[in-house]
Amino acid sequence: MATIDLTGKKVLILGGSGQLGRRLAAEFYRRGSKVMLAGRSSSDLEQEARQLGPEVVYSSFDLRDDNPGWIIDESVRLLGGLDGVVNAAGIVAFGPLEELTDGVLNDLVAVNFTGPLRVMRAASHRMDDGFLVNLTGVVAEQPVGGMTAYSAVKAALSMATRALARELRPKGILVLDARPPHTETGLAGRPVQGVAPPLPLGLDPDVVAARVVEAVVAGRRELAAADFTP
Template identity: 30%
Template sequence: MLGRETMARVAIVTGGSRGIGRATAKQLAARGDAVVVGYAGNAELADEVVAEITAAGGRAVAGRADVADEKEVAALFELGEKTYGGIDVVVNSAGIMTLSPIADLDLDALDRMHRTNIRGTFVVLREAARRLRDGGSVVTVSTSVVGLQLPAYAGYAASKAAVEATSLILARELRGRDITVNTVAPGPTATSFFLDGKDQETIDRMAKQPPLERLGTPEDAAAMISFLTGPEGHWINGQTIRSNGGII
């Protein structure tokens, strides 16, 4: 039997068409994983990721799924199983963010955010718990704002605090299957997700927060995810890693 170090593995990456998810899909493919690039709406971007992976000699296929829709998520897992034979790695990078002071927060926006970030996490993790092959790995994506607790981030931070709690509980529930479940919580990262709607002064100020004095990159977060889902990181389990350059 092939060991974890040598077995060709299959990864699902939700939110894989852009940002941290895109960088993660490419890094996992570069190390030899076959990747299912999950996306919510932009098929063109997802197809670009697949094309980049295959052009570099990797294996990838794109699949559309609203992470909060259990039937679509099940179909995404089935795509990986039918195309590559099974699922070993699940990275739930899909998420949305609405910023607002609590006093002004639109509750419909809060519901939409929590539907994707909380319900979506539950749906993806439930499917992972049912389908992941023994010896696999799961990584969810949170945010360092859970610890920083910045004004205007309350709704988003609350949704990601739920992600962190849920992930730890799943790690404990999967006892006996040699499956790890961890969370990566990036700080400010140079993606459209973070940059859109912010003026340059705000971006520059937030870039100065960590002692390393720069924004994170999608590749920074992807490298941590790759480590946690690889053989070298398999002893790490049930943890939230604040990958943020040292922001306190």
Template identity: 35%
Template sequence: MDLGLAGAAALVTGGNRGIGRATAAALVREGARVVLLARDAASLAATAAEIGAAGHVVADTTDDVAVVGAVDEAARLLGGLDVLVNCAAPRADRSAPSGLAGLDDADFLRHLDTKALGYLRTARAAVPYLRQRGGAIVNISGMNARSTGNIAGSVRNIAVVALSKNLADELGPAGIAVSCIHPGLTVTERTEGDADYAATAARNSLGRPVTAAEVADVVAFLASPRGRVANGAVVTADGGRPGGVWT
């Protein structure tokens, strides 16, 4: 299937590692011109060279001034923007204390500031460019949005769902589709070869771990003109969590 992404201008935050990196690589393979955004200039440059990205920009998404400057530079490098994929977020810590007694206020706010408000900052800076010719925003959330056990993880991810639907309703009439995707435990370059992680990640209905490249394929579809009819949708990409029925 031709996704219609050839020549599209895409910005991927958190594009130097994990699902962000895999997504950027998938978009490049579809013919998109991609700029990566993250905080680490060295890893950005290395990743951009490895996957054939058009360039990279450096910003911490908790810094609005830096975000605006980076998005403007990305649009300058690409001659505009058609796609924004938000993936820049602190790594989920499965060993972190999960209840009230272990809740760290500063860490909780860091997760919200980076993942929820950070996504909004990047979207706010990108929307003036996206309005010029329509496009898509895909926000990477996570299955913690649908489970208890980690307060910061649940709240930061359900916040992404809420902001995505708000943006979908607001921006849809301007030709900008906004969707949200829930990966589960996903094998990335960081966890590849970790047998314990793979065994845990395989506890889905498929019975095998899901890879970042597989999640990236779903993101690429949602970002494409063919996937934009899914405006406002929340899509799971975790191999199927046994037992739950979601409406």
């Protein structure tokens, strides 16, 4: 398996204002990559970029847009090229399917599945090598009642990511499906609908982010949930 040297690599982090995204950005930055953050809130992104380093760039965008792939052209413009895209954006909803509204269902699909696929499609047009990463999640391996739609869209993204890994292998693009278990980022406390059930203590987000970056460096194509536990 070929290893990837991250020094000087131009890396776009979707969800760069989020708890895992900001840690991933910090880890790429620490390893010498040029980093761009993208997410919805420009004030959060600006603050995060400023904390990280003076040369860190950012742009706000919404994965629910008709064509969120424009963020790829923007990253090529702001970074002066593009070597990697890490998708750490996502939303979650809890509760029985019978209570799920159409609006929330549409958002879960757009943010957690179709939006990332559109971004990855745009990236694969612009990249000749490098890496694409999706943070999918343990629910892609073990569906959870009360998280029917979230489990389904994460499983769909996981499968798409693994298929894309095969598709882009001849082009020399590494595609990684990372499926972390529950992690203490507070995501479960920010659902777009419903209330989280009591959850066991999750993993340390620093450990999860470090493991994802190590997997990119090692040229891995999958990080199963079990790969995250010590």
